[in-house]
Amino acid sequence: MANARVWLITGASRGLGRAFAETALAGGDRVVAAARDVEPLEELTEKYPGHLVPLPLDVTDRRAVFDGVERAAAAFGRLDVVVNNAGGMLYGMVEEATEEQIRAHLDVNFFGAVWVAQAVLPHLRAQGGGRLLQVTSMGSGGGMATVGFYGAGKAALDSVSEALAMEVEGFGVKVTVVQMGGYNTGLFTTGTTTTEPLAQYQPLRTEMEAMWGDAVAPEPDTAAPVIMELAALPDPPRRLIVGSQSFDHVLEMGRPERICTGPGSISAVSPRASRVRATTFMQPVPRRADASKAYVRTPEGVEVWPADKKGTGCA
Ligand SMILES: NC(=O)c1ccc[n+]([C@@H]2O[C@H](COP(=O)([O-])OP(=O)(O)OC[C@H]3O[C@@H](n4cnc5c(N)ncnc54)[C@H](OP(=O)(O)O)[C@@H]3O)[C@@H](O)[C@H]2O)c1
Numbered sequence: 440m441a442n443a444r445v446w447l448i449t450g451a452s453r454g455l456g457r458a459f460a461e462t463a464l465a466g467g468d469r470v471v472a473a474a475r476d477v478e479p480l481e482e483l484t485e486k487y488p489g490h491l492v493p494l495p496l497d498v499t500d501r502r503a504v505f506d507g508v509e510r511a512a513a514a515f516g517r518l519d520v521v522v523n524n525a526g527g528m529l530y531g532m533v534e535e536a537t538e539e540q541i542r543a544h545l546d547v548n549f550f551g552a553v554w555v556a557q558a559v560l561p562h563l564r565a566q567g568g569g570r571l572l573q574v575t576s577m578g579s580g581g582g583m584a585t586v587g588f589y590g591a592g593k594a595a596l597d598s599v600s601e602a603l604a605m606e607v608e609g610f611g612v613k614v615t616v617v618q619m620g621g622y623n624t625g626l627f628t629t630g631t632t633t634t635e636p637l638a639q640y641q642p643l644r645t646e647m648e649a650m651w652g653d654a655v656a657p658e659p660d661t662a663a664p665v666i667m668e669l670a671a672l673p674d675p676p677r678r679l680i681v682g683s684q685s686f687d688h689v690l691e692m693g694r695p696e697r698i699c700t701g702p703g704s705i706s707a708v709s710p711r712a713s714r715v716r717a718t719t720f721m722q723p724v725p726r727r728a729d730a731s732k733a734y735v736r737t738p739e740g741v742e743v744w745p746a747d748k749k750g751t752g753c754a
Pocket of ligand 1: 449452453454455456473474475476477496497498501514523524525526527535547551574575592618619620621622623624625626627629630638656
């Protein structure tokens with residue numbers, strides 16, 4: 440196929456990464472699909488012979504990431520779209536988390552993505568360009584009880600990715616931070632590490648669990664077409680908000696709670712914290728928006744994307 444692209448997707452064995460891989464393959468693209476356990480990818484390898492290369496890779500191992508990226512680049516001779524998607528969840532209160540848990544979490548969700556970015560950049564630069572999609576979360580805009588370290592890792596990745604976008608633009612490499620909303624994946628089961636609960640936090644834990652609710656989030660394949668379109672856009676936005684929950688949450692988090700307008704003047708702008716707590720943060724979708732749509736942040740707020748297909752002024 441003339442316009443077929445080559446993708447490298449980390450965390451492609453299940454959930455969102457797998458949905459991205461399957462949709463890319465169905466569209467005629469070729470995919471290098473990375474995960475620690477690539478066995479679940481066998482079925483896809485058989486379905487798309489010659490188009491899918493499974494890559495066993497633990498993104499926390501920097502050396503292995505550089506070696507893996509070499510193999511990935513050699514598999515189809517180039518890399519057009521790299522999706523930094525591998526990730527996990529650390530669930531529990533800040534005080535409860537052990538040093539080992541915190542470091543292990545950030546090793547995957549932050550450092551892993553950094554190693555992949557560093558390893559692919561020489562290839563993308565040598566090719567004269569490429570796409571780097573950094574999968575973060577609606578939770579990266581502000582801290583939330585029980586998922587403090589998850590939000591911290593994603594916020595760190597957001598920040599580094601924005602810097603990176605500026606640094607590599609001149610090489611034709613376009614970086615987009617993709618802030619995903621909630622999707623029905625293994626992130627909250629297989630992908631979760633849980634802290635040892637302290638009794639003192641039980642009332643808050645119960646409150647938070649009620650807030651998360653047991654509503655079933657949308658399936659990850661509803662988000663995949665947005666990612667395909669994003670990767671094809673000549674002038675992609677620096678930041679894309681995907682999904683209805685993300686839409687609501689990012690909008691809330693993006694509003695300053697207090698603003699200092701001068702000496703001795705800290706005025707209330709938006710009662711953000713109380714509103715976020717009171718809103719049905721994890722309620723079933725769609726509410727105000729559609730899980731299969733994406734949104735960009737503009738100076739005026741959040742707009743459905745692509746409003747004009749330009750994607751400018753959205754970072
Ligand atoms: N689902 C949501 O609601 C949601 C919302 C916002 C953002 N996200 C983000 O979306 C991304 C994908 O998550 P998901 O929801 O699809 O979760 P998932 O179903 O648990 O999938 C996670 C993927 O990451 C891989 N992975 C985990 N640790 C890895 C490591 N050390 N090295 C390489 N691969 C690793 C897993 O495979 P192996 O275990 O075999 O390695 C799996 O393929 C994550 O970055 C997550 O934070 C998800």
